[in-house]
Amino acid sequence: MNAKVVLFDELGGPEVLRLEQVRLDEPGEGEVQVRIDAIGLNRAEALFRSGGYYYQPTLPASRIGTEAAGVVEAVGPGVEGFSPGDAVSVLATGIDMSTNGVYGDRVNVAARSLLRRPDSVDAVTGAAVWLSYLTAYGALIEVGRMRPGDEVVITAASSSVGMAAIQLANHIGAVPIAVTRTAAKADRLMRAGAAHVLAMDEDDLVKRVAMLTSGRGARLVFDSVGGPGLAGVARAVTRDGMLIVYGWLDPRPAPLPMNWPLNIFGFGLNVVTDDPAALRRGEAFINAGLRSGVLAPVIDATFDLADIADAHRHMEANGQLGKIVVTVRH
Template identity: 70%
Template sequence: MTRTVLFDEVGGPEVLRVVDVPVADPGPGEVLVRVEAIGLNRAEALFRSGGYYYPATLPNSRLGSEAAGVVEAVGPGVTDHRPGDTVSVLAVSGSMSDRGVYAERIVVSANDLLHRPAEVDAVTGAAVWLSYLTAYGALVEVGRMAPGDHVLITAASSAAGVAAIQMANHVGAVPIAVTRTDAKRDRLLAAGAAHVLTTAEGDLPERVRELTDGQGARLVFDPVAGPGLAELATTVARGGMLIVYGWLDTRPAPLPLNWPLHIVGYGLNLLLEDEGQRRRGEAFINAGLRAGTLAPIVDRTFDLVDIVEAHRYLEANNQLGKIVVTVQH
């Protein structure tokens, strides 16, 4: 048996429960992983509450996409991994109801694993891949971020926002962080933001133009969308790119009119489904981890038995960077 987080109805964090379930044997192309740490993501709170783009399969829905641990067994046909390997898990294909990683042990596709170097601890291994590969794929593969580019990053205190700040610095670009109030300004500057702007101050486009000699940002990296997208688009430099990688505001987004403008809706699956992009992304991020220029900020850790409190903290939106749940065996 293995402790696993399940929920039987959509709702607040209190619907989550930790129960013992049987451990399955890995089938063809699958791997059994002993989980040591789990990375939390806002999509999981949306999924649990019924606000995600696809619904949970109830009852006994699982949850979660990102973890780190050690391979315990492999199924037939698995040759890239063997028992004892340290790995990260990025299970973003299929439904979380079936493939969720909030558990002591999980069976996942071998394709969901990334090799975790010995020097990368489990907490870091559970905090890095979803947010950093998202930022890499959007900004480097799609946006062609280059030295000197001004990069505007909204929801900058999120894990993906912090990843984008570090990634911009890693290539010599200029990260401009956007947050709601002054509460996180100092922490964002410490995380590497060249400038911090708050939406509470108003007139974001004008302040971006002041920072960019009137040109605007060549890249804008946004997970919010909604009605504010039209104003946000006016911060983009002529011929620049607005990359939307989430929909935290699910209201309709009007079509921006400051053409010429490239608008891209980005999802991590675009990278994971392309072998070349995935290989380049892993190499880029591993190089940054070795150099210390890419380093996930873990705001707080919780134990698996405290998953309800962990989700309450996630929804309070006071963190900078990642929330990680550790698993004691």
């Protein structure tokens, strides 16, 4: 069988991505073949494509992508619990994207990377929810122990993880304080559920957070930016609070904050995905939120698989609010 997959032969911008027909073998031991109906884009994939991720792609003909949704078409030897026709989401993290990337119309993936997709969850939602919401859930609830009334500062709040964090904070009864680079997205972030919006280019973050918290500071700061500004962001944390860092949008070195005592946690999604009990809790929490409607991925834009380069250009323009999804026509 042939499949259409996205490949790239050199590091660079979105233009290096190409769609090509390749041979797709039957699924091997522990693998499942999935017809992909929708793909969720993540900032990590742009970094991977350009050489800025924490590991480098294997060139030429590197694959790309970590998150998708579709339907099981075949199962390999040793696979239990999945059958052809099952609706699933794919969350292929912690593996080599060059070999296992999910940008394509059909892929073979490890059965351990599958999550069951309820009938009520369509493919676009199924491709948009898991990486973002498990990241926010794992960081804020499993690690940060977010509680009702907690002030939670969320940087890069217009990202898909940021939007998920806003929804989780509201669901728990915490107070989401959204941080964005300029005020251009302030109204949309307020409509999306932020209790307050701070613009880094216009506000003194520490003073504004102090004012909003009656001088205490926030119990949780959830940061994906890092870089030299991290020390300043850390000053917004209250004395018994926690700074949770889950990304490095600013690749420059980040100085160690000096407002000690300070709890700092470097969060990776494997905190959840490598712990079966934590993953079960996360799945249950998120699926319950999807059923009730209190959790709902915000879809910024959809693109066709043939327009994958344009989808990456849109992501890198930094104008998005929520998730970019690529749909696949069969």
